[in-house]
Each structure stands twice: as structure tokens, then as C-alpha cells.
Amino acid sequence: MRIKICLYLITLLSLLSGQILSAQDRATLSGNVSDEFGKLPGALITIEGTTIQTTTNIQGNYTLNLEEGHYVVTASFIMYQSKSVAIEVNVGDALVTNFILETGFSADEPVSLGTRSRPQSALETTVPIEIITPEEISGSSHFELTEILHYLSPSFHSTNQTISDGTDHIDPATLRGLGPDQVLVLINGKRRHTSSMLNVNGTIGRGTVGTDFNAIPVSSIDHIEILRDGATSQYGSDAIAGVINIVLKKQTDIINIDSRIKSNVEGDGVTSYFGANFGFKIGNTGYINITGEFRDRKATNRAGNYTGNVYDSDDAIDEQLIEQNNFFGKTGYNDRQVMEIGSAAVRNSAVSFNGELSIFKKANLYFFGGRNSREGTSGGFYRFPNEPDRVIEELFPDGFSPRIITNIQDNALTIGLKGEKNAWNLDFSHSIGNNNIDFTVSHSNNASLGVRSPKVFKSGGYFYKLNTTNIDIDKEFDYLKGLSVAFGGEIRVEGYEIISGEEDSYIDGGDTFFDENDIERPRLIGAQVFPGIQPSDELIRIRSNASVYADLELKPFEPLLLKAAYRFESNNDFGENSVWKLSGRYLLNKNISFRSSYSTGFRAPSLHQVYFQKISTQYFDGDISQVGTFNHESSLITDVFKVNQLTPELSKHFSLGWSSKFNNKFTFTADYYNISIKDRIILSGGFGAGYLSKLAPYNVTTAQFFVNAIDSKTYGFETSFSYQDKLGSGLFNGNISANLMKTKVTYVNKNSVENGDLETLFNREERSRIESAQPNFKINSYFQYEIKSFKFNLVGTCFGSVDYLHPDDGDPINWQSNMYTGNIETRDQTFSPKFVTDLYIAYRVADFLEATVGCNNIFNVYPDKHTHSSNTNEGSFTYSRRVQQFGVNGANYFLKLLLRL
Numbered sequence: 001m002r003i004k005i006c007l008y009l010i011t012l013l014s015l016l017s018g019q020i021l022s023a024q025d026r027a028t029l030s031g032n033v034s035d036e037f038g039k040l041p042g043a044l045i046t047i048e049g050t051t052i053q054t055t056t057n058i059q060g061n062y063t064l065n066l067e068e069g070h071y072v073v074t075a076s077f078i079m080y081q082s083k084s085v086a087i088e089v090n091v092g093d094a095l096v097t098n099f100i101l102e103t104g105f106s107a108d109e110p111v112s113l114g115t116r117s118r119p120q121s122a123l124e125t126t127v128p129i130e131i132i133t134p135e136e137i138s139g140s141s142h143f144e145l146t147e148i149l150h151y152l153s154p155s156f157h158s159t160n161q162t163i164s165d166g167t168d169h170i171d172p173a174t175l176r177g178l179g180p181d182q183v184l185v186l187i188n189g190k191r192r193h194t195s196s197m198l199n200v201n202g203t204i205g206r207g208t209v210g211t212d213f214n215a216i217p218v219s220s221i222d223h224i225e226i227l228r229d230g231a232t233s234q235y236g237s238d239a240i241a242g243v244i245n246i247v248l249k250k251q252t253d254i255i256n257i258d259s260r261i262k263s264n265v266e267g268d269g270v271t272s273y274f275g276a277n278f279g280f281k282i283g284n285t286g287y288i289n290i291t292g293e294f295r296d297r298k299a300t301n302r303a304g305n306y307t308g309n310v311y312d313s314d315d316a317i318d319e320q321l322i323e324q325n326n327f328f329g330k331t332g333y334n335d336r337q338v339m340e341i342g343s344a345a346v347r348n349s350a351v352s353f354n355g356e357l358s359i360f361k362k363a364n365l366y367f368f369g370g371r372n373s374r375e376g377t378s379g380g381f382y383r384f385p386n387e388p389d390r391v392i393e394e395l396f397p398d399g400f401s402p403r404i405i406t407n408i409q410d411n412a413l414t415i416g417l418k419g420e421k422n423a424w425n426l427d428f429s430h431s432i433g434n435n436n437i438d439f440t441v442s443h444s445n446n447a448s449l450g451v452r453s454p455k456v457f458k459s460g461g462y463f464y465k466l467n468t469t470n471i472d473i474d475k476e477f478d479y480l481k482g483l484s485v486a487f488g489g490e491i492r493v494e495g496y497e498i499i500s501g502e503e504d505s506y507i508d509g510g511d512t513f514f515d516e517n518d519i520e521r522p523r524l525i526g527a528q529v530f531p532g533i534q535p536s537d538e539l540i541r542i543r544s545n546a547s548v549y550a551d552l553e554l555k556p557f558e559p560l561l562l563k564a565a566y567r568f569e570s571n572n573d574f575g576e577n578s579v580w581k582l583s584g585r586y587l588l589n590k591n592i593s594f595r596s597s598y599s600t601g602f603r604a605p606s607l608h609q610v611y612f613q614k615i616s617t618q619y620f621d622g623d624i625s626q627v628g629t630f631n632h633e634s635s636l637i638t639d640v641f642k643v644n645q646l647t648p649e650l651s652k653h654f655s656l657g658w659s660s661k662f663n664n665k666f667t668f669t670a671d672y673y674n675i676s677i678k679d680r681i682i683l684s685g686g687f688g689a690g691y692l693s694k695l696a697p698y699n700v701t702t703a704q705f706f707v708n709a710i711d712s713k714t715y716g717f718e719t720s721f722s723y724q725d726k727l728g729s730g731l732f733n734g735n736i737s738a739n740l741m742k743t744k745v746t747y748v749n750k751n752s753v754e755n756g757d758l759e760t761l762f763n764r765e766e767r768s769r770i771e772s773a774q775p776n777f778k779i780n781s782y783f784q785y786e787i788k789s790f791k792f793n794l795v796g797t798c799f800g801s802v803d804y805l806h807p808d809d810g811d812p813i814n815w816q817s818n819m820y821t822g823n824i825e826t827r828d829q830t831f832s833p834k835f836v837t838d839l840y841i842a843y844r845v846a847d848f849l850e851a852t853v854g855c856n857n858i859f860n861v862y863p864d865k866h867t868h869s870s871n872t873n874e875g876s877f878t879y880s881r882r883v884q885q886f887g888v889n890g891a892n893y894f895l896k897l898l899l900r901l
Helices: 002-024 134-138 145-150 315-324 447-452 607-611 635-640 692-698 764-771
Strands: 027-035 044-047 053-055 061-066 069-076 083-089 094-096 129-132 183-187 221-227 242-248 256-264 271-282 286-297 345-360 363-379 403-421 424-442 457-477 483-499 512-514 520-522 539-557 560-571 575-589 592-603 614-620 623-629 649-662 666-683 702-704 706-727 730-748 777-787 790-799 802-804 816-818 823-825 829-831 834-846 849-856 892-900
Touching: 027 083, 044 061, 053 061, 134 221, 271 345, 457 607, 483 607, 539 607, 635 692, 692 702, 730 764, 764 802
Parallel strands: 027 094, 183 242, 623 702
Antiparallel strands: 027 061, 044 053, 044 069, 069 083, 129 221, 221 242, 256 271, 256 892, 271 286, 286 345, 345 363, 363 403, 403 424, 424 457, 457 483, 483 539, 512 520, 539 560, 560 575, 575 592, 592 649, 614 623, 649 666, 666 706, 706 730, 730 777, 777 790, 790 834, 802 829, 816 823, 834 849, 849 892
């Protein structure tokens, strides 16, 4: 309701503002913006020193209404060199000013990240900043934001997960190999809220909560800025690995309609996409840009054939029963598959808006936000009829493949006022964001209820909200070669809620069964695959945070730029933190610069990590466990295991780099980085065997919890090389970028848990998840050749190796027989580097229509298959679900139609 009211007010103010401004116009300025190959729709036209601006329409034309006076008019477009013209306007004039822009580099574009004052180009900043351009985003052959970044940015990593509950529908995303919660996401420079879901399954980012990138419509994005440097002192908690700023579109005179469809060569994973973006002018200075997007992805299944028993432990009898009951003909899968392993089915709908209008002479009101609705369906491990502890034969005589239906609602709204007062720039804003997840389990049973069990359950969910208020003030002084001062403050209020499910989803119905020894045993409690959240786990918790910062930029002499930043934060539950940053850049000449930075940082434990509590059913090596994740209010944690209270993670970040540009044809950057993190928060391993008597009162067989347990060091090298030039009658653009990195756990705190063994607390699998479960290098290449009406695109991505370490196989006595080789071998495996190639061709049918056809992963490359039979869960997992470089979809073909009106 609050969002609707705000939108009504914004619309009313927009109309009033447009009428007032248009009444004052006394002359017109119009013209065309193009390059040597044709018109440039969406180019930005600004009047320097004012807030007056507009964008070109589909024909590259623009029109502005002006008062009489002297002006400087600038035409700009990302990846082009801006041009400015001085004009004189008299009453009644109808001036025409055309611009022909020359191509440039994204590195030349001014960016606001890393500075609180005047924007600087990526080649001039004191820290490395990467720009993902509008051409790269709109022209990408991938449909989701995480996929687009995964194949364009070498430091960004995100893949679809499988058989991991809600994580199947919210892809964990990382930067520089750190955790999803160690990168801060901004929209138009304002903090974005995180997801309400905590990753507790065995995937990348286990124990963390990140931002749901795919809730942001791709069609609404103009460009993306990635600050690859510690920035906690400038932007607050979470910015240890860096900051990703998503800049929304401002264009007003173009309607973009984007329609796409793709299918894997295996015939599954069919994805359809539709996006529409358009905008309206509001007077001379205002605009509103609106986006609608729909995306529907069918499931991908790369499961192997099941080789285990179904009805009976005797192989001969079991095979007879399988044939007699036509078991594999009833599962709903192909051949002898019993699971759905791959990208889960999901349907995604979103709307967003971005706008600005003038309400005072030197102040503008801005607003942006949107709503995302997503429903996903994913599978779980098959429950077989020979497992009477979890299957009610009367309900499912052939067992069942349970389904998790995830409903996600994501909302965001930011309203702010920016302007100038007494030569100071002021920006005051308030942001509201929330994320809600509800889980429904279908085609399942609560075995403890016996034949009384329903087959569909409402299992509960989670809710997270964030309110952020910011005030930012800055000014440039004419001192030495330029002094800039910025300061401000922020107030954040967070809320986290755990919502219980319906009673049948978690209740102990008391039903029993008799095992093969005729001993009566209890059946498992709760809806199979996702037991409902119990009322005892329900909670609502709130945190408040207040912070102030100061930012200083100084040029002692022209080639040298120095920056300093300081931030003080106070949390109501974790006390106070102070962090700072020093950085500098030296221009050897106008095309070569050296840069370096050193900073301290922190990340406060998320509310999820402090308060999350739930009992879930988890599989490992074919064994099932009732795993309880207990929070720091539980007596099991405080009295039995005596775990220390969570404290913020603390970091130190050093970088050293070089950037250069030659002949307007080449750019080259290289940066070394070193990130040390102390008191890093992890989700412990499962305390089970040896602790059963302590766990019995809590009705679980395994317990896990969050703890500040480790220190880590991440170091690496990032580089980027770009080239552009005319080639024949066309234009060639190319970029090769790489990230080589290594993370090491340098210390494990033995005193973080009083009653618990160190190996269980942080086993070798959890160590490998931090050290080597993400590619140790990634090389991205992007080549485009534009000639006449054609664009030829070739995108190549080389993924480094990843490791899986079994928690028990550090000792050879635990190695198991490998059916593939007949030997006793470790279950550890290194998955070798892979190269994935995308090829697509775009053809401009007319000024208003562009068609693109192509193929992603044209050579149908897959990750290595499991080499040890024990890792396949009786043949079902051909590929690893624990570590992934790029997913298991294989090659897919796509068609795209882009309509510009």
C-alpha cells in the first residue's frame, strides 16, 4: 500500500512539474546524434551546469526547451567519446545542433563508485572499477543477470544449484572468490536489501545470505559498475570483496521490446523471455522509465540412471519387483532416472521504475524501485518403497519423488532529494526493501502420520526487510589542484522473521514400522524433503545501525591524487566499529597511471546467521539425517556446546595496479590484491555421532550452528586488455580479462566452541568449499565485429579447476571401493579447467527491428563427470552438485527479436 501511495504522489508531482517547467520555455534546441555507422538511439544530451537533460529517440533525434542564455551542450553515450558545443540562445530561437560521436572505451566512462565527489574514469580512479556496458547487457546471449555477469566479469561467479531446496531458485553470487555476503550490491548508488533465505545446504556460499540479483529486471539496467576493492569505509558493512552498482535506465524517447526463446540441445530447459522498457519526459529535467519483464524456465535434467535397490535388499528379488511393478515407467523421468538434477523450473515476473523530476530551482526528486514475483519448482532425493521410515506404502506403494515449490516476493522503493545549497551538493534518501519466501512441499508425506498424512504441505517461510536512510554532502574547493570533501550518515533498520508451517508439515504423528529384524521403530517426522518450520522456531528480530563517514580527495600536484575515507558504525547488538581507507593514483602521463590502496573493513553477522533455526532433512552419501541448525538463543548452543557469541568479521585489503591507454585503440589494466579476513563466520559441520545423548532432547540426530571460527587470506591478480579499431568497412571490438586467485584458511580458532571436536567443527570439505570450490582462475573474452547491418559476436570463457574434498577421506582408512576401477580410492576429486564458447549473430532488419540467432556453449562442454562411484548416490549424480564451474545445461540455441519504437 505504501508503495502505491508513493507512486500516486510521484505521478501527480510529475504532471505538475512538467506543466510548470513547460510554461517557462522560450526557445528550442534540437538535433541528431549518430556515429559513423548510423543513428544512436538513447544517447544522453545534457546542459552543463544545469539539471536539464534528455535522450535521443529511435531516429537519434532530440529536442530541448530552453530559456535564453549561453549554454554548453554535451552529447554522451557509453563506449563513445563525449562531445560538447557552446551555444547562445535567444527568445524564439529554434537551434539545431548535431553530434557525430567517435567510439571509445568503457574505461573512459566516468564512474561514481569509490568516490563521493566528482566522477572519474575507470582509468583515472585509485582503485580498479569494471564497467559492464549497455551493449554487453542488452546484447548478451544469456537471459538472467547472474548468467550475464558470470560470462562477462572474471571476478564474478554464480551458477544454478541443484537439489538444494530454495537455493535452486536464488543463485549464490560471489566476487573474488569470497562469500555472497561479502559483496555489497547497490542500485543507483543506494544499498540493496538481501534475500530472506539463508544457504544451509552443501553449495557455494553455505552459511551465507546474499542479494537476489535475478529479482532485478535485465531490461531495466543501463550499465553495471563493479568496484573490485574493499569499500566498507565508504559504503558500510558487507563491502569486503567490493561493490556492484547497478545503474538503471533513464531513456525516455524509445520503447524497447525484447523477446527471446532458447532450448538446450537435449530438448529440455526451454526458456522464454519477454521484456519491455519505455520512458516519458517530465518537463526539461525530469523523466520516468518503466520496465516490465517475464521469464519462464523449464527444468533441466542431467541425472544418471539409478543403480540401487528399490523394493528389496535382495538384488534378484528387487529386479523382479521393479519389472513387475513397472517402477521406472512410473517415475516420470527418462530411462532409469529417479531424480531431476540440473537447473530447476522457475517462472519470474517483474516490474520496475526509475525517475527524476525537478521540484525546486536547484533540487530534484528521484525515485526508483520495483516488484518481483517468482515461483520455482525443484526436486529432492527419491524416497524408495524399501525405506519404510520415510515412505507410507498405502500412499506411495512405489515411493515418491518429492517437490519443493518456492514462492518468492521481492519489493523495493527508494525516494530521495538531491540538489545544491550554498555551493554544497546534498543528497537525502530513504530506501525500503523486503524479501519473502514461502515453501510448499508436494508429492510427499509426513511418515510419522502414517496413512493420515496429506501429500501437500505448507512448510512455512522467511521474511527480511531493510529500511535505509542516507544523507550525503560534498563540495569541491579551489585549493591546490583540487580538494573535495564529502561526509554523511546512514541509519539502517533490519527485520528478520521466521514463519512456521502448517501443523501436518512438522508434527510427530507417532506412527511406527517394523524393520527387517521385526523391531518396532518410529517413522521420520515432518514433510519429507522439507520438514515444516515449527512454532518453537518462529521469531521476529530487529536490528538498528547508525553510521557516519568522511571522505577526502586531494591533488597536491596535478599527477597525484590522494583519497582518504573513515567510517564509524554503531549496532544495537554488536557494538561499534571504525574502519578507514587510504588510496592514491599517480599519472605518469595522460595515458598511464599507477594506483594503490589499503583499507580496513568489517561485516556484521547477518540477522539470519544470528537467529536462523530449523530442523531439516539432509542426505549425505546415501544416508539421511534430521539436521538441526540452532541459533545463539538455543540452550543447546549456549549451555551444551558453549559456542561464543557471534562478532563481526574484520578485514584488511591491499591493492596495487596499473592502467594505460594507447592510440585510442588499446587499454590495459593489471591489479594485484590481497584480502585478509579475521573471525570469519562459518556454518559448522554436523555434530552427530558421539553427541546423540546431548541431541536427543532436541529430536535431531545432527546439530550445526554459526561460529566465528576461521581466518582466511585471499590474494590474486586481475588483468584486462581491450582493443578497438576499424577493420575493413566495419568496427572491431575485443576484450580479454582474467582473474587468478587463491584463498587459504590461515587459522582455525579451537576456542570458538568449548564442547566440540575441531574436525567436526570445520572439516576438510568445508575448508575446500572456501579454498577451492570456486574456479582458481577465470578468463573471459568478448569479440564483436560490426559491419553494415550485422554484428558478429564471439564470447569465450575459460573456467579454472575446482576441488571436492570428502570430509572423511583425509584418512586413507576411510577410502571406499570404486566400482568404476575396482580399487579402494579416495572420494576426493579435482574437476579440470573447461572452455565454454558462445557464438551469435545480430542482424538489423530495419531501424526498429534487430534479430539475433546463436548458440551458447556451442561445443556442448560439460564439467568432468564423477570418477568415484560412491559420489554418484547410486548412479544418480553424474556431475557434482557440491562444486560447479558453469552448470550442466550443455549447449543451447536461442532466437532473439529486439523491437525499438
